[in-house]
Amino acid sequence: MAYEALYTRGRPKTLSQLIGQEHISNALTRAISSNRLSHAYLLVGTRGTGKTSTARLLAKAMNCDRVHAAQLDGRPLEKKEIPCNRCESCRAFDTSPDNVEFDAASNRSVEDVTRLLSTAYLAPLRARVKTFIIDEVHMLSFEAVNSILKLIEEPPPNVAFFLATTELNKVPMTIRSRCQVLNFRLIPQAVIAQYLATLARRLNVGLQEEAAKKIARLAEGSMRDAMTYLDQCYAMADKEITLENVNETLGLISDENLDEIISAVKAKDRAAVGRAVTQAFSSGLAANVIAESLITRLRDIEFDMLERDEKNFAELDNFIDALRKSIGEMFGSGIPDIILEMTLMKLAAPVQNFVMTTPAQISAPPNENLDAGQKIFYHTANSLSEDKSLSFALSKAIVTKFAGDTLTLGFKSAAIANEFKKSQTQFEEAMAQSANRAIKISVEVDENLLPPAVNNLAEPARSNLVSAMKFFNASDVMKISD
Secondary structure, three states: OOOOOOOHHHOOOOOOOOOOOOOHHHHHHHHHOOOOOOOOOEEEOOOOOHHHHHHHHHHEEEEEEEHHHHHHHHHOHHHHHHHOOOOHHOHHHHHHHOOOOOOOOOOOOOHHHHHHHOOOOOOOOOOOOEEEEOOOHOOHHHHHHHHHHHHHHHOOOEEEEEEEEOOOOOHHHHHHHEEEEEEEEOOOOHHEEEEHHHHHHHHEEEEEEHHHHHHHHHOOOOOOHHHHHHHHHHHOOEEEHHHHHHHOOOOOOOOHHHHHHHHHHHOOOOOHHHHEEEEEHHOOOOOOHHHHHHHHHHHHHHHHHHHHOOOOOHHHHHHHHHHHHHHHOOOOOOOOOHHHHHHHHHOOOOOOOOOOOOOOOOOOOOOOHHHHHHHHHHHHHHHOOOOHHHHHHOOOOEEEEEEOOOOEEOOOOHHHHHHHHHHHHHHHHHHHHHOOOOOEHHHHHEEOOHHHHOOOOOOOOHHHHHHHHOOOOOOHHHHOOO
16 A cells, blocks of 8 residues: 555544644534534635645534434534544545535636536435535636635535635635635644654654754644655654754754854854855755745744843844845845855954045054954944944944953044943943953044054954055055955
């Protein structure tokens, strides 16, 4: 016998097995118990949330002998009894000529619908109610919709319609107003992960919690997608499905690789960024997939920070915005890999713009611990980017010295230096958080200082640029870019 896909084996057999749609299963249980079912239902929701499965359960329950007996006796029913799946009617449901399933996506003409509904006025051959399940009803042509409208408006006795759609806005109001609408919600990730663990136990295979969460996140609220992913991983795994199995089987980038990229960007280490991105590309993934994975990972990090009651999200928000912009630039571009690399490189070492100033004597600044001081300075400056006045003052600051616990900032203008002093305490507190130790700031004003674009460069780039400025007799640069 051919292998049966997990999403068909895992279909709900009763209303109690309808996962993530308790509001619908509860309402239908009450309606069936009180024998107040409608002749037409419109099931609305995104793919894989249980619309067609619910239509089949409801159609089967309408003809279930045990359900009918309970209705006659006035006995309330439980969800696990609807339908019973043991009576003759339930066992014959899949092969019954009185149950008609129709795909409107591939049979959308008026001739197709007319041929389908030609038997609607005939009495059921075996069942109590003749049921018509029409999937993707929004795909029907205008004439086809009109052909079923009269049937739904004045239905023959013992006929029920179940119309499923993913796009309610495309279903005419004349149809919607004659049906009871059941709205299917996206299934929460936690619910999907828990159900996947149950399925894995039935398959006699282990499923790591992190692997289940990863599959649930990829499913985006669709139980069918989640079961398809699990089925694929089950086919490739041995005795246990791990997070590594999921990443390898589904062609995903690992969280460790994503964390390496994020950590390198936070540390302002361009070399580490280059190594981590190269490793990500070696997995064969497209640049936009890596960027989207980074955004998802940053989102998870931000929610973890919320749980810890942390409030400094400026750096993460800038990171996410830059990645979103790069994804837009990738579409239609012939160099998506380079776009992602340069985006991450700029995040690791932000570029600043400077304008011409008056000529000044050029001298190379001391280099003692400057690189370490600049990393701390720029990391803190980025976290305070929302403060416009402070950001302007910081863009004019020059890290001239970093010794011990004192960072010296130079300004070519006394006015800008005074503007910075207004927020100096705030900046020192933020810098202490970035460096995990208290650091004091010393402010000095010197009109002969090199511009920040030169002074804050690491060696040997600093010396090379100083030599070039001496050669061209230039006191400043118009614009420094990568």
